[in-house]
Amino acid sequence: MDQFNKGVKVAIFILMVATIGSEERRCYCKVVQFIFGDSLSDVGNNNYLSKSLARAALPWYGIDFGRGMPNGRFTNGRTIADIVGDRMGLPRPPAFLDPSLDDETILNSGVSYASGGGGILNETSSLFIQRFSLSKQIELFQGTQEMIKMKIGETAATNFFQQAHYVVALGSNDYINNFLLPVYADSWTYNGETFTNYVIASLDGQLRLLHSLGARKLTFFGLGPMGCIPLQRFLTLSGECQESTNKLSIMFNNKAKNVLDTLSKTLPNATYLFGDAYDIFQDLINRPEIYGFSNSNEPCCRVAKIRPTLTCTPLSSLCKDRSKYVFWDEYHPTDKANEVIANAVVAKLGLAKPSNGTHNS
Ligand SMILES: *[C@@H]1O[C@H](CO)[C@@H](O)[C@H](O)[C@H]1NC(C)=O
Numbered sequence: 251m252d253q254f255n256k257g258v259k260v261a262i263f264i265l266m267v268a269t270i271g272s273e274e275r276r277c278y279c280k281v282v283q284f285i286f287g288d289s290l291s292d293v294g295n296n297n298y299l300s301k302s303l304a305r306a307a308l309p310w311y312g313i314d315f316g317r318g319m320p321n322g323r324f325t326n327g328r329t330i331a332d333i334v335g336d337r338m339g340l341p342r343p344p345a346f347l348d349p350s351l352d353d354e355t356i357l358n359s360g361v362s363y364a365s366g367g368g369g370i371l372n373e374t375s376s377l378f379i380q381r382f383s384l385s386k387q388i389e390l391f392q393g394t395q396e397m398i399k400m401k402i403g404e405t406a407a408t409n410f411f412q413q414a415h416y417v418v419a420l421g422s423n424d425y426i427n428n429f430l431l432p433v434y435a436d437s438w439t440y441n442g443e444t445f446t447n448y449v450i451a452s453l454d455g456q457l458r459l460l461h462s463l464g465a466r467k468l469t470f471f472g473l474g475p476m477g478c479i480p481l482q483r484f485l486t487l488s489g490e491c492q493e494s495t496n497k498l499s500i501m502f503n504n505k506a507k508n509v510l511d512t513l514s515k516t517l518p519n520a521t522y523l524f525g526d527a528y529d530i531f532q533d534l535i536n537r538p539e540i541y542g543f544s545n546s547n548e549p550c551c552r553v554a555k556i557r558p559t560l561t562c563t564p565l566s567s568l569c570k571d572r573s574k575y576v577f578w579d580e581y582h583p584t585d586k587a588n589e590v591i592a593n594a595v596v597a598k599l600g601l602a603k604p605s606n607g608t609h610n611s
Pocket residue numbers: 372385386389
């Protein structure tokens with residue numbers, strides 16, 4: 251009996267060695283995420299771009315994440331993409347520029363190319379000097395694909411990239427750090443509608459490119475009410491939201507949704523979803539108390555009475571209860587607000603993993 255068991259074990263061992271030995275036939279079945287985005291999804295890329303003016307490298311960024319040190323996220327805790335991925339049961343991808351990123355990590359956890367300041371258009375946020383635009387992020391992704399092909403072979407790599415989940419979440423900067431700032435040529439070349447058409451045409455082309463590179467399951471996150479971020483309110487003097495800016499968000503979202511729906515119907519095997527966060531975000535801003543918040547118009551992190559402070563710094567003071575503020579700094583929501591928004595998107599698109607599985611930081 252013992253001899254028999256031993257024999258079986260040896261046979262299994264030999265079989266495993268044989269399977270692992272033939273790289274081309276080995277199954278890389280793990281589903282990972284590839285994330286393309288801006289500061290709302292950045293998990294550290296910009297901290298490695300030493301010349302970038304958009305970095306979350308100083309306290310109090312990250313105060314409610316892990317050990318509370320800055321980690322490159324432009325919020326106190328988790329991003330919307332973190333929370334959505336968690337709810338889907340997918341591993342959190344590391345930043346592309348993380349020096350410890352290697353092919354094993356990519357096969358197990360995917361990659362995030364998201365970069366603060368990044369836009370759908372190349373020219374967006376040029377004032378930040380360094381950032382990855384969407385086309386740059388896709389270029390980096392193509393490099394990742396070459397690396398994985400060399401590691402596991404063409405066939406296995408094709409399967410791996412087709413099984414992965416893709417997140418694309420950009421667009422705010424194309425307005426806030428381009429069209430709406432008169433220093434950018436786009437602001438005087440276009441009007442709201444022609445500019446939006448230009449951004450949407452570029453998005454359409456880049457989503458098609460991702461499909462040609464193997465992306466089959468993709469979620470695009472639409473824009474929130476950009477006119478209600480604290481910075482935009484500050485500029486109105488009355489403190490109200492900039493309705494004209496909100497109209498641009500709505501116009502962009504309607505057109506982007508059409509693009510996603512069309513691609514989903516026409517590209518082979520594509521499930522391309524539009525994650526609409528506008529209504530829930532607007533409701534959270536209009537009626538914060540319904541969701542357990544007390545403030546939806548000022549940043550939690552700011553320097554005493556000085557406004558606007560473009561970034562949260564160690565000199566800033568924090569609001570008393572971070573879980574009661576919708577906004578963390580002049581641009582970005584808090585962890586708690588991101589949770590409300592992410593949960594609404596997950597519910598709307600039916601993305602949650604059938605079992606449970608929500609966990610914090
Ligand atoms: C945008 O930049 C990429 C390089 O990152 C370049 O390949 C592409 O042609 C540019 N697109 C336009 C429209 O200029």
